[in-house]
Amino acid sequence: MTRSCMLEWLKEPGFFGTHATVGADMSQLMATFFTGLFVIGWIQAKRHRADAHHWMMFGGMIAMVAFFISYYLFRQLGVLAFEGKEGFGGSQALYDYVFIPVLTVHIILVILGLVMAIYMIVLGFRAQQVIDGVRSLRETLLLTTWKKIGVIFGTLTALIIVLFLSRIATADFSMRKFEVYLGLLxxxxxxxxxxxxxxxxxxxxxxxxxxxxxxxxxxxxVLFVTGTTTYTMLYLLYPGKIG
Structure with a gap:
């Protein structure tokens, strides 16, 4: 499916029966799925079921990172809601003092959540140990150096630059593409x-x-609560002209 076809599909009426589009409903569905996995994984950790916790959290975070990266490319993480009040059917005061603050917190948490997802995936593998098939955390010092960080970051930067150049070699350069790759770095x-x-x-x-x-x-x-709140306001309580 090409990008233009995907964009058109995401703009189709959603499957939850609200005023939302497919893109908005997909976002809400995946957010519910991710949060459910995280909660179950956290409960497993409390019950000292390390293996179940590991795979629940790892699967949820990988899926979340992949989803948000792809979703950003197609819908800019819902930032279209900042473009004007036409997407919101409530009063101007409600839009200015409730909807926009909640949406702002939500987007900030999305960015923070992505950072923490990547960090926790790496930390989880570094801090764990598997002895006789039993997974557990190592109660030892876990430190790294700036030199090691520099080598890893330099390698990743080179790979991202190569990927970016390969993309613009097959398609026109755009600031949108540049911002995405710069944001990844x-x-x-x-x-x-x-x-x-x-x-x-x-x-x-x-x-x-x-x-x-x-x-x-x-x-x-909190990310799930703010996302659900914006979804409810936009597509259930105060639907506007755009989805």
Whole structure:
């Protein structure tokens, strides 16, 4: 399916029976799916079922990252809602003082959630150990150096540049493409900065994983609430002219 066909499909009426488009309904469905996996995975961790926790969280985060990256390419993460009040059928005051603040928090949490997803995937693999088939966290220091970070970031930057050049070689250059790849580099840089900062606070890998896991879980739950709130306001309570 080409990009233009995908865009047209995403603009079709949604499948939940509201005023939403397919794109909006797909976003809400996937957000519910991700959050469900994260909650189940967190419960498994509380019950000390490390293997179930690992695969629930890993699968959910991989799916979330892949979905948001692809969704950004097609719908810009719903930022179209910032373009004007025509997409919102409520009053101007409700739009200015309720909808926009909630949407702003939601988009900030999306960015934070993506950063934490990538970071927690890497941290999960680094902090774990498997002994006789039993997965657990290692209660040891887990530190890295700026030199190692520089090598990894340089390698990833080179790969992203090659990918970007290959894209513009087969299609016209656009600022949209440039912003996407630059944004990807920025997310990676933020992840590495987070690692170098947080390892000073929690040098123990297991403690770091538990503390940040709880924080990330809260972020995803609030993300789901804000996303559901904007969906409800846009497509159930105050539908506007655009989806």
């Amino acid at each position: 920025a997310v990676i840089a933020i992840v590495f900065s987070v690692e170098m900062t947080i390892q000073r606070i929690w040098p123990n890998g297991a403690r770091r994983h538990r503390a940040l896991g709880l924080f990330t879980m809260v972020v995803y739950c």
